[in-house]
Amino acid sequence: DAKTTQPPSMDCAEGRAANLPCNHSTISGNEYVYWYRQIHSQGPQYIIHGLKNNETNEMASLIITEDRKSSTLILPHATLRDTAVYYCISASGTYKYIFGTGTRLKVLA
Amino acid sequence: NAGVTQTPKFQVLKTGQSMTLQCAQDMNHEYMSWYRQDPGMGLRLIHYSVGAGITDQGEVPNGYNVSRSTTEDFPLRLLSAAPSQTSVYFCASSWTGTDKAEQYFGPGTRLTVT
Numbered sequence: 665d666a667k668t669t670q671p672p673s674m675d676c677a678e679g680r681a682a683n684l685p686c687n688h689s690t691i692s693g694n695e696y697v698y699w700y701r702q703i704h705s706q707g708p709q710y711i712i713h714g715l716k717n718n719e720t721n722e723m724a725s726l727i728i729t730e731d732r733k734s735s736t737l738i739l740p741h742a743t744l745r746d747t748a749v750y751y752c753i754s755a756s757g758t759y760k761y762i763f764g765t766g767t768r769l770k771v772l773a
Numbered sequence: 774n775a776g777v778t779q780t781p782k783f784q785v786l787k788t789g790q791s792m793t794l795q796c797a798q799d800m801n802h803e804y805m806s807w808y809r810q811d812p813g814m815g816l817r818l819i820h821y822s823v824g825a826g827i828t829d830q831g832e833v834p835n836g837y838n839v840s841r842s843t844t845e846d847f848p849l850r851l852l853s854a855a856p857s858q859t860s861v862y863f864c865a866s867s868w869t870g871t872d873k874a875e876q877y878f879g880p881g882t883r884l885t886v887t
């Protein structure tokens with residue numbers, strides 16, 4: 665299972681795009697990248713996932729590099745409600761999903 | 774459709790006591806898992822299951838037992854509680870298949886061991 669690494673914290677101004685990076689240099693060909701976020705002490709919430717193509721949904725966009733060694737989650741217009749811890753994980757057929765410590769995003773008014 | 778439910782929401786145990794944290798899902802998901810989250814830390818995988826009768830260990834399995842007799846339920850048993858097991862416990866479920874592994878999380882059980 666690929667290990668992911670993320671910066672521990674980031675700040676973003678309200679209304680601006682938040683770009684959260686994730687390194688997954690050991691990811692294998694069939695492992696999807698999933699992003700979740702956790703607001704306060706609630707259960708994590710799924711955001712988006714992808715394999716090798718860029719993906720977009722109503723919450724965010726996911727950009728995966730061509731070599732698949734890293735990805736970036738983009739929140740196009742961050743709001744104060746986007747303040748949360750964001751987790752990037754890889755999903756393999758072993759089903760042993762490792763979350764790590766994530767990136768604490770603080771959106772500033 | 775209740776999603777993933779966990780009981781109890783809060784629990785205080787004395788060292789050495791045992792208890793079972795309950796988790797149920799009504800989405801017919803094959804995959805279920807248990808995580809613990811210590812204050813200020815990320816989630817750590819305790820045990821997981823890919824279907825009834827199948828369980829496996831995660832990152833931190835010691836001190837915990839699980840079983841999966843039905844698709845819907847995945848209880849977590851603490852055999853002899855220790856203060857180091859004070860944590861918030863989250864249960865999650867999803868489909869199997871790496872392209873459908875979006876996990877749905879329960880609200881958590883906050884456990885304190887004194």
